[in-house]
Amino acid sequence: MDPLQSIMKAYNEALFDTDRDGALKVVHEAVAAGVTPEDIVFKVVLPAMESMIKSISEDFDANLAQHFMTAQIATEVTEEMIPKFRAVPSVAGRVVIGTAQGDMHSLGKRIVIGCLKARMIEVTDLGVNVSPERFVDEAVACNAGVIAISAMMVHTARGENGCLRVRQLLKERGLDTRIKIVVGGAPYHFAHDLYKVVQADAWAEDGVTAGRVIEDLIRRVR
């Protein structure tokens, strides 16, 4: 078997068992054996996330522990590998992310951040309970193409101080062709059209998909 393939297999197995130490060990051994950091990120970590997407779309039942570990391990590995890259990697795009005003749930956002970092997307974390004004101001300040809003509760997803207001501000400031909005969190799982109701450009059901959706949006604004 191609050595890279057996590394991938071992890494995937560790991920499926949410075995962080196992996954890191696979990576470290691979680097020691001469696999380049670039290959680790682009040929092992990212494909592993992709295959997570596949298994999730086939089997709707996502498992949270597994999600966290995939995202966390991916971030850890990527952050460890980037300094070792031969050339400074080009940033795929910039995103600001936060939890909607009135909402203090931070965990969903955490997974999404992990997945974005693993895809070389630069993320600024605005924290929780973020006002719509701050979302827009920070996006402008960071030159971000995407505002990502997490909301775990129905009223913070639908409410007038959430995504709806961010959209209004973008329009008022003539930014809404330059900055896209993506939303996510529990309420969007229950109503798949909710993202349209709150005037977002897209939503994603999990962190792994979020990475892909956001990459797509970044491409659209460029």
Added chain:
Amino acid sequence: MRNRYAQPWRPLSPDDYTPLIHTGPGPAYDALQRGRACGAAVDLGTSQIRISTWDRRTGERLAGICGMNPQAVFGTDILMRLTAACRSEERAREISRMAGNAIGDALRLLASRGSAGTGDIGQIMIVGNTAMLSLLSLKNYSLLLQPEYWSREIDCRPEDTRQWHTDWGLANDAAIDIIQPLGGFVGSDLLAGVLATNLTCPAGDAAEGALFIDFGSNSEIALWDGAKLWVTSAAGGPAFEGRGITCGMPAGPGAIYRITPGHSPHDFAFDVIGGEELQGLCGSGLVDGIACLLKLGILKKNGNFSPGIGKDGFSLFRGREDIVLKKKDVDSMQRAKAAIGAGVFCLLENAGMRLRDLRRVCIAGAFGKHLNIANACSIGLIPDVSPAKIELYGNAALAGCELLLIAGEGAETLAPLRSSAHMINLSGDSLFEDKFIQNLYLQPMQTA
């Protein structure tokens, strides 16, 4: 999900009650001063309403009744109801009226069954979570959607109770006391539970290190460290109540409340409430099911099934209707219990205590008295302490409310608890996140 929620009022059986620490006539019951002979205690829960009537002269319970909170049509959790109420004043009044009418119906039903006549009732005490109380009294409910108010005191005293007097058939001089919650996210139901379990034993009685967990959709946790009462709430979702679970149902007739391993590995024995035909899993059955599969290696620590078990999940029972457990059901339980584990950790941390400092762990709420302690410990639902330290209660909030009724007042009895209470807001607690993730795994609770 199967709909097994439309249940009429059901009488409370002796087993439903938590034995009261002191009964008998109220400390200073004075027939002349206190007026009418009877009283009623009400636990206004998000899912269920429990009411008992008392003879205040003898300090004896006359009857008790339990039914679903009809506000559920506006959503099963408090936020959905608060959001609905904030949409219009008319809607808010409708939601309030639903709870009010339910209490009235229950009181009349009890009267028709020979318990206290509504006109004989001299006092009604009501405990509940802050959202339920504020929606009932139509006071300050809109504040509860704003995080700034969650740790603050929320006034839930109604402006005027005359309408209730009329609707409930009470005499004009009957007192209706809504026991004030502690704050936005900690209701008077928690205070009542702490009272009923005698968590803060009188001084001298070595009972430091006592933990109280009231399991529900929004579980509340209290930790007594000998001087302070640390309290919090951890919204884990409705899995403990059997809601949102493929074959879940509330603890009622037909619910599997206990699962034990049978003769062969994939064979299980079931105990069903009411001894009826099994229909679904209530919270304690779900805990047993998960713990059994974990022990058999069919479920892994991270919540995945062993290879070969597909998306249809695992059939615990095959019959006219299979009882299956799916990965998403296990996941719901994992999330819910992770919130509890992280909550317990944060309270211990604030009190500067360790698990070994706990002398008592009091479990109340959704699981009733059916919880298998060993199983609950093995999946990390409750702290992993010696089983001798664990006390199982059914509904503790009603019992606490009954104590208040016997005492004849709420304010004075609860004053020491209120003044020793410190609320911990888990949102924004930097320790919470990592502990939540750690506690997602099906393993003993991680509190260090």
